[in-house]
Amino acid sequence: MHPDVSQKTVGRWSLYRRLLDALSRTEQRYILSSDLARRSGVTASQARRDLMHLEVAGGARGYEVQALLRAINAQLAPAEPQAVALIGVGNLGRALLSYFQGRRPTLQLVAAFDIDPHKIGRVIHGCRCYPLDELEAILEREAARIVILTLPGEAVATLGPRLIKAGIRAVLNFAPSHLDLPPSIHVEDVDITMSLEKAAFFAATQEQRS
Amino acid sequence: MHPDVSQKTVGRWSLYRRLLDALSRTEQRYILSSDLARRSGVTASQARRDLMHLEVAGGARGYEVQALLRAINAQLAPAEPQAVALIGVGNLGRALLSYFQGRRPTLQLVAAFDIDPHKIGRVIHGCRCYPLDELEAILEREAARIVILTLPGEAVATLGPRLIKAGIRAVLNFAPSHLDLPPSIHVEDVDITMSLEKAAFFAATQEQRS
């Protein structure tokens, strides 16, 4: 695998994949970098740079949709499905369980965790809810290396060491708290309060910058 | 207001604000840039650069917590509250309504929109649901300049022109589709599928990069 793809490029692969997925169900056999770019909201040369890292070559008609899709999937979707667990079955957690169920077949939500005894044992959007105490045991059993955190900010602080011990490799963190994990664990922060505040700031500012 | 604050700096102000908010309810009067930085997951010099744009000066004991908090609030929280509307009352939309209700008093969720007749008229987490047809009229009436989009990807495409006509200034877009809006409208994309795929990619990659 290519050693030097930037995080941003990987993110855009995901954008392209979604688009190509839709295209692959149409007649269209080829797509130009300029097209792909416009429809993803990036520039053409940026799209070409991103595609450079894949092993597909474009021709004078552009890129072959199927080939491109296969190449991106080869990067983003590993051969065997990856197990994902979710910690914190609140409103947001439940919404994400429903959102992700079946969306990406190579990413399977195998377990949810909470401390609320009322939730434990229930099956929520196809995913069983376990007590947080059993986190390590069940992550181990299900071979889950990715977790989604949807708990209140304070609750996250104590979780770091447990995630390390459980052998977690990547975290998708919706909690508004900084997680201090070694750099070998990838942390993807999704801070929706921050995003809304940014939007509000730029809405209030007269002189908009792009 | 300072003309040249980068988008990323604004985002980090939001992080700092959250932290200072918590600190302001403790004994601690001062905070060092290195502390603030470590607890927000950034470097000390970056934190100092971000604070430079505010009008507060730090001393040998660091920055005064209250003063700093006031300065950041002055930037992020305008004098009069801003009205926010949400379009798409699915699982995710409902979760966000509940998430944001009362969290930031200067950002008030004043209306939700959907096409499902069953939802229209209902009050969800304190927010009334209107038919999407009435979007422009109600945004006008409520003077909402910020919208949160939580609809399925395809549904977003047609929405662009309507948002422009309605005088929207900023969009928080959870839909996995590129919104083509003029640069005078700030678009903040939150693409959770992409985030999960990025996490999965880096989880699967042996040679982790930071």
Place this chain on the structure above:
DNA sequence: TTCTCTCTGTGATTCAATTCACAGGCACTG
């Protein structure tokens, strides 16, 4: 086949963001 046109692939360049590194200042000490 040859000519032309358009598109890709990619060095070189520009632009933005982060980090370095240190001068200057405040707080505490004796």
Place this chain on the structure above:
DNA sequence: CAGTGCCTGTGAATTGAATCACAGAGAGAA
């Protein structure tokens, strides 16, 4: 009051990402 040590504020240097711009290649036309 001088001395010491740590902290901020910020030019300068560095790193990283996006853009430019053009050589080279394939497609279609005649």
